Amino acid sequence: MRYRVVILVSCVYQQEFLGLSDVPSANSHTSDSVVPDAVALVDGLIGKALAASASDLHLEPAANGLSVRLRLDGVLSTIDLIPADFADNVIARLKVMGELLTYRTDIPQEGSFVFDATDGSRHDLRLAVFPTIHGERAVLRIFCEDGQPRSVDQLGLSESVVRSLKDASGQTSGLILVTGPAGAGKSTTLYTIARHILETTPGRSVVSLEDPVEQRIDGLTQIQVQPFGELNYARAMRSLLRQDVEVLFVGEIRDAESAHIVVEAALTGHLVLSTLHSGNPAETIARLIEMGIAPYQLTSTLRLIHSQRLLRKTCRDCNGKGCERCITTGYRNRTACAQAVEMNDTLRQQIIEHAPTSRLRTLIDKNNPNLHECAGSLVESGKTTLDEVRRVLGVASTKTTNK
Ligand SMILES: [Zn+2]
Incomplete structure (x- = not known):
């Protein structure tokens, strides 16, 4: 499955992220490799949300994968679809970052963490996960002071x-x-x-x-x-x-x-x-x-x-x-x-x-x-x-x- 990346970000993970669905990488059949992929994918997604000045990043499970949506200027836009094969790992990675219980997928959980962006900026993020019939839904709230009116x-x-x-x-x-x-x-x-x-x-x-x-x-x-x-x-x-x-x-x-x-x-x-x-x-x-x-x-x-x-x-x-x-x-x-x-x-x-x-x-x-x-x-x-x-x-x- 090929998926579209609309936002342009100079993020070191961008190439990996773009390439993920196209290249059946040599090590993708080993279970160990899934972890670094999920790490890069999640970092890339947060990087994109930050670059677009989004206030929220939604990962919404559907039958065909995780729908990636950004809240931009108050309105949600769908920007991507993460193949279903990666969905669980992406959500699990987020839960690790938010210090949530990864083995519990049947209850709502909330957490927060600080994200260090590739440009050196730090961001406070709040994570909420919620079980749905297609798997867990995750919403990241981004508190970004850049670009906010100061006066x-x-x-x-x-x-x-x-x-x-x-x-x-x-x-x-x-x-x-x-x-x-x-x-x-x-x-x-x-x-x-x-x-x-x-x-x-x-x-x-x-x-x-x-x-x-x-x-x-x-x-x-x-x-x-x-x-x-x-x-x-x-x-x-x-x-x-x-x-x-x-x-x-x-x-x-x-x-x-x-x-x-x-x-x-x-x-x-x-x-x-x-x-x-x-x-x-x-x-x-x-x-x-x-x-x-x-x-x-x-x-x-x-x-x-x-x-x-x-x-x-x-x-x-x-x-x-x-x-x-x-x-x-x-x-x-x-x-x-x-x-x-x-x-x-x-x-x-x-x-x-x-x-x-x-x-x-x-x-x-x-x-x-x-x-x-x-x-x-x-x-x-x-x-x-x-x-x-x-x-x-x-x-x-x-x-x-x-x-
Ligand atoms: Zn325009």
Whole structure:
């Protein structure tokens, strides 16, 4: 069986990898040789994923082999098929790297390891394996800091949104929320805000609670929490509030308990930054109230709601036609697109009066360009396409909400 390698990587294993299916090598009939082949194959696959800046590498078993898929700019692309004969060895090799139990193929397992790339860079990887009817499925999560936006200015946001983020993060207390669905780049945005705070006000005591820690930042005390373990968000936050913390990053508001502690921290003179799964700023307010946060607590703590999405950018090398650099997808890299809403007297009044979400939304959209408008201007300037906007924001995305 011949299989196709689409990504171009100058990896020392590339030749071996390419040649594997074509050349019935002299030593392939001895069982010993399978091990080095699997090592080279796996290293080659991870090397390719890194070179393509993929966030995840999937190895999905099917009847004819292991399907190799990369998550590129948020979207999965199938790039290869590993012949069924090699599948078990490839998965076994990954399990060895992740220090998982190789003899257990009937249970889900998770692990992590550090990968030394051929260019000398080191990468933190998380491995999860899961049994399926065709064998084990493996997913590698790659935490790659290269190419990630380092500063708020690099996120691709509009000037006014960037200004709102910087203004709010310069405050000494209150709550800043970055919202959106999974994969909307919320944690990347929080990391850039953390860097901004550390650079502009270096004397502050800044702590983050994360699950997992995706980027390491100098000057930031980073704590890895276990959402379902002993050191969960609520417990870690309670303990931290008794210590001398001024700025607190909380990875995610997951439930009413963490929402209450976050608000309490913001009420007691801390600047708290967190994320919440919600569609738009009005929904964010509604969700917090549903979680039992009193409207007056919300209006006295909330400084900014930053509702964000990520849109893939049209590949500049081929103008979206599809080329080697974009792995024929027509897209390369992503840009953020956001609606930022600062608390003001009108909004405060509406929240206190328990205004319905629809009215809050109309009021917010009147004063702050919404996600559809933001995406629309990105399409106009050729940075992305209408198809991409529809994929991320839905079909109604071309409509702008006037009034
Ligand atoms: Zn291209």
